[in-house]
Amino acid sequence: MIISITEENYLKAIFSATTHTTGRVGNQLIAEKLTINPASVTEMLRKLDEKKLISYDRTNGAKLTKEGLKAAVKVIRKHRLWETFLVEHLNFTWAEVHEVAEQLEHIQSDKLLNELGNFLGNPNFDPHGDPIPDGNGKIPILKSKILAEVEIGRKVKVVKVADNTASFLKYLDKQGIALTDTIIVKEVQDFDKSLLVELKGKIELYLSAEAAKKIMVE
Amino acid sequence: MIISITEENYLKAIFSATTHTTGRVGNQLIAEKLTINPASVTEMLRKLDEKKLISYDRTNGAKLTKEGLKAAVKVIRKHRLWETFLVEHLNFTWAEVHEVAEQLEHIQSDKLLNELGNFLGNPNFDPHGDPIPDGNGKIPILKSKILAEVEIGRKVKVVKVADNTASFLKYLDKQGIALTDTIIVKEVQDFDKSLLVELKGKIELYLSAEAAKKIMVE
DNA sequence: GAAAATATTTAGGGAATCCAAATTTTATTT
DNA sequence: AAATAAAATTTGGATTCCCTAAATATTTTC
Numbered sequence: 001m002i003i004s005i006t007e008e009n010y011l012k013a014i015f016s017a018t019t020h021t022t023g024r025v026g027n028q029l030i031a032e033k034l035t036i037n038p039a040s041v042t043e044m045l046r047k048l049d050e051k052k053l054i055s056y057d058r059t060n061g062a063k064l065t066k067e068g069l070k071a072a073v074k075v076i077r078k079h080r081l082w083e084t085f086l087v088e089h090l091n092f093t094w095a096e097v098h099e100v101a102e103q104l105e106h107i108q109s110d111k112l113l114n115e116l117g118n119f120l121g122n123p124n125f126d127p128h129g130d131p132i133p134d135g136n137g138k139i140p141i142l143k144s145k146i147l148a149e150v151e152i153g154r155k156v157k158v159v160k161v162a163d164n165t166a167s168f169l170k171y172l173d174k175q176g177i178a179l180t181d182t183i184i185v186k187e188v189q190d191f192d193k194s195l196l197v198e199l200k201g202k203i204e205l206y207l208s209a210e211a212a213k214k215i216m217v218e
Numbered sequence: 219m220i221i222s223i224t225e226e227n228y229l230k231a232i233f234s235a236t237t238h239t240t241g242r243v244g245n246q247l248i249a250e251k252l253t254i255n256p257a258s259v260t261e262m263l264r265k266l267d268e269k270k271l272i273s274y275d276r277t278n279g280a281k282l283t284k285e286g287l288k289a290a291v292k293v294i295r296k297h298r299l300w301e302t303f304l305v306e307h308l309n310f311t312w313a314e315v316h317e318v319a320e321q322l323e324h325i326q327s328d329k330l331l332n333e334l335g336n337f338l339g340n341p342n343f344d345p346h347g348d349p350i351p352d353g354n355g356k357i358p359i360l361k362s363k364i365l366a367e368v369e370i371g372r373k374v375k376v377v378k379v380a381d382n383t384a385s386f387l388k389y390l391d392k393q394g395i396a397l398t399d400t401i402i403v404k405e406v407q408d409f410d411k412s413l414l415v416e417l418k419g420k421i422e423l424y425l426s427a428e429a430a431k432k433i434m435v436e
Numbered sequence: 437g438a439a440a441a442t443a444t445t446t447a448g449g450g451a452a453t454c455c456a457a458a459t460t461t462t463a464t465t466t
Numbered sequence: 467a468a469a470t471a472a473a474a475t476t477t478g479g480a481t482t483c484c485c486t487a488a489a490t491a492t493t494t495t496c
Contacts, residue, residue, distance in 0.1 A: 006453065027474060037455050042475055044453085058474070059462070090333035100327045107325075109318045115308035224483065245444060258484055260445055276444070277492075 001051065005106045008075050009034060010044055011053060014062050015072035024061035070137055074113075077133040079105035080126035081116050087127040088120065094127040095169035128169075129160025129179055129216065147183065148193070148212035155184050156217035163214040172215075175205060183217060219269065223324045226293050227252060228262055229271060232280055233290035242279035288355055292331075295351040297323035298344035299334050305345040306338065312345040313387035346387075347378025347397055347434065365401065366411070366430035373402050374435035381432040390433075393423060401435060 003011070013033040017025040027045065031038040049056035053068035064072060082104040086092035092100070117135065124140040126132055131140040144159050158181045161169065172178070177199060186204065187196040193209035207215070221229070231251040235243040245263065249256040267274035271286035282290060300322040304310035310318070335353065342358040344350055349358040362377050376399045379387065390396070395417060404422065405414040411427035425433070 004452080028472090036453090038474070039456075039476085040454055047452095086330070090330065090337055092329065092333070096329065100325065100330055103325045103327075104322075107318065107321045109321075111310065111314065112304070112308065112318055115310070119308055222482080246442085254483090255485055256444075257446085257486075262483080 011072040147215040160216035229290040365433040378434035
């Protein structure tokens with residue numbers, strides 16, 4: 001079956017909207033994720049339903065079918081493999097990869113996908129710590145929690161960022177925080193919940209509560 | 219300026235049509251290259267003219283402007299770099315790369331283009347022996363002639379194929395002919411102009427006149 | 437230079453997406 | 467349950483390409 005780029009983007013949006021909140025998504029949320037007008041969503045959802053990529057029900061919203069899930073996961077695999085490629089081999093920073101990967105994820109070639117995976121050693125996580133589905137659609141699980149919930153004195157490792165926007169990632173770069181770095185929470189400020197942390201066993205720095213919610217550790 | 223994928227394909231078609239025959243191309247030929255209806259071409263040529271990517275004149279046809287040429291050459295650079303990448307790093311054969319490169323050539327990212335070039339060592343020729351324009355749009359020149367015109371007894375080297383279709387390339391694979399192989403023409407059959415050649419100093423084989431016109435040597 | 441052949445343009449449509457505004461449906465409050 | 471708020475849908479356009487068929491131009495041939 002042919003799935004257009006636009007359709008792939010809808011599937012991705014539905015996937016990411018339903019991945020945490022088990023259940024269904026409404027038009028509104030999909031429109032937001034794709035930054036398009038809710039009016040445009042109805043037509044497409046109906047079409048995806050006809051193609052059996054989602055099941056759609058006006059009252060409860062949309063949900064991926066088995067086949068739709070498979071297609072969505074494949075696009076995500078492509079996206080994350082390309083991000084890995086860009087960072088590991090083409091000197092991109094983690095703040096630069098998203099835009100380009102959004103384009104590369106739509107290239108259609110099973111051989112390309114396969115070979116790219118092999119070339120990279122079929123990694124399990126991308127440069128942001130997001131899990132990369134394998135060729136069968138199985139998604140590695142990373143048990144992690146947000147830095148904001150770590151007890152004082154506990155030594156943890158940064159394994160993922162929960163916000164892939166360039167502005168947040170550049171902020172982390174500026175603070176010198178990267179995946180695999182170790183962090184120990186030294187203090188929590190009562191009034192604003194900001195943290196004083198020790199980074200990589202040497203530097204001490206303050207992180208806002210917002211930042212601490214977007215840094216995932218293990 | 220934003221140039222759509224369709225527009226890029228038109229520019230490429232015009233480039234390849236005018237590259238040998240200095241001058242202008244008509245709608246007919248462009249339509250053929252893009253396998254679309256000639257009637258569809260008019261509108262687009264007018265649009266490209268408005269965007270100053272071509273100069274268009276109903277009687278004489280289309281010709282790339284300086285800016286249009288630059289855009290076309292950039293797409294070709296991307297196409298050929300990707301082909302090189304696929305063959306050198308992802309185990310693609312020269313018969314398999316074209317289709318995928320047709321997609322990859324439209325990815326928009328100057329950094330990607332640059333870094334890909336560096337990653338590959340900024341090669342001058344792609345897996346088919348076609349010249350890869352450099353970052354400034356300069357196209358390496360390869361002096362070569364068709365095998366059919368080589369004198370008997372002369373030792374030459376295969377440097378390019380003049381037909382990138384999978385069927386021809388697979389035929390060459392079957393015959394064991396690849397770029398950089400040495401060839402000596404032993405005999406020319408009078409009645410059909412087919413050649414008896416010595417390949418890589420060992421094998422002797424017959425090549426049809428058609429094949430000999432599509433193998434470029436130096 | 438007129439007829440024939442070839443190339444281009446026009447006219448009328450269609451498919452895929454998108455939007456804004458109006459309307460309808462559903463959910464929430466009182 | 468009626469009123470209000472929120473969400474989804476419909477309507478009427480727009481855009482970008484592409485198509486077919488018919489009308490025009492242009493070029494070639496006799």
